[in-house]
Amino acid sequence: MVAVDAAEFFAQLSREPDVDAPDLVAVDATDRLLLDEAATDLAAHPGAVVVLDDDHGALTLGAVALHGATGVRVHQDLLVGELALAANAERTGQTGTYTRHGLDADLLRGARVVLAKAPKSLEALRELVQVVAAGADPAVTLYVGGRVKHMTLGMNDVLAEGFTDVHATLARQKSRVLVARGPRPVQSSFPVCREHADLGLTVCAHGAAFAGVKVDRGTRALLAALPGAVPDAATAVDLGCGTGVLAVALAAARPGLSVVGVDQSAAAVASAVATVAANGLGDRVRVVRDDAAGSLPDASVDLVVCNPPFHSGVAVSETLAHRLFAGAARVLRPGGELWCVYNSHLPHRDALRRIVGPTRQVTRDPTFTVTASTRT
Template structure:
């Protein structure tokens, strides 16, 4: 009989011969947890929770290999969640439900299978939820690649669970097994989302553990914030694309009260953080926060303004594919004449890509680290004229070679 793990795909994420839906950590976690999974297979709801499953290997492995029912799962990335459901439908598997990171996910859990997050804050939030709401007998089997693991992860788990054991490594992966939730008076009293006031900007930022930059405001966002006064639009529809904790959406809503703003992100932690940030700053009546793949929920040619501070990493690698996909989606949702205001790392030289995908692009600010540009959506019927004519607003280093 074939192993379900051999049949999993990454779709709708990027697929290629050298990109895999299952890695050594998935297999090691399932192998280490096999006795516990087998013991929980005979009950309608075995109390099994899966967190951080990339493409469904842990969830569907528990269901198909061990017959576990009622698995509760949470994935931060929307792409991963969609891949899990696509794999389950293609293979005719069920036996799981999807939850937000909260009480409904972990209440009464007896076994938690976890792909260790890179962020220690994200791990702290997960461990705190498990210690507070899981069954006292809960066991957490948490796996990661050795190159991304640190002893600080043991310490974070140990703040909330009294026993943490590191198991032998295999194929450059290792599992930590944690159990015995600490009493409430022995656990940290950190509460999520955290809040921080940025008095220089008059903005309160709220952040869950998995949100990029936490309650701080990264310098790229600050570079774009410094230019928002120049946005000419007074009313209409705007999008904060890849909104993170929602700082740009809040600032724009305050500067331009006539705008209706949609803030989107595929990260569940980012969306939960942005919703809290929007509420904390009193602009929830003008900002809708939506979990979406880029601007996937918005119709073509439906908005007048897009703000974008794109990521330039995919995992640990520098990669421009995500940013270029976001440029294309911005172009799709912008009306002709609408503007994309973007900030990006100066060394990445995105201006030719913006010219080609969106339309004429001018530079409004630049320093050695960040460039802020405004791209005007060309009429889809208009011919492309090549790169912009060099002028006072053009930095030659941004031109195509």
């Protein structure tokens, strides 16, 4: 194996096509620490490596280029992460060195080394732990890395649900790695489903889905306004659908409406599919994994509903919402409308006017604003 300078290698990586900002990077201290802590295991088991939620490819490509891993199996929740990994692999001459998988048994079968970026929620970590403990080799070592300020003792407890030996490494550059060995027999508890009698629907969620089985206050604000949203619409899109609450509510209230839910998160798509099935609407709601409705035809939709995110990981970024607004503008027919809910302090109305068209306020309170934007 030819020695590769880590700094020079990582300098080639980019976030493209993900959002960019001064505080967002393609490679961070956690990526570097994970690879260093797992170096001995990577060298010992180069053909049995799995990477989970690699943001933009640093872990996957670093394991190959710096530690000789081969045939790395990868699962990334976000589609833009997959696209960034593919672009970085091409940029560094590593196309074909990894394979993509769902979060399932095929991903983990025979795995001896698993590298994972710590997810934002304990439920997401719990599902990760269950899949690894149930599917990997009994001698597997799971490395979970994150920024110290975002890691809690609760993460150790969740890891201990699936592993007999859990310990933390020393911190470096404000990052730390949790190491777990000795998988326990575990059963998957996902998706979790909850009935919301007040809304007349059941919500199902995988671990990494935003809000889980809850219906967040922003979504509730938009749900309350939806009866007035393009009443004669024949087609609708739930853009960034999450667990599918808006898509299911629209389809349930309007028997003649055809609805598509789209989200770039694999966990969200799996959750929305389960929510649609739980509410008996599989014949009228289709769920697609894509980025900002990129797979849908131009000028093909009467109504788009959206509760846009405002975080990229833990960083606040308006660019995520703007990308969704641009996607809505592209798929809406002239005269079609985007109904959007967002935190009242955010300056989204100007962006909606600029990107989509004339925008009116539907409802507003100190926390949430609902607007309707007409495609010109």
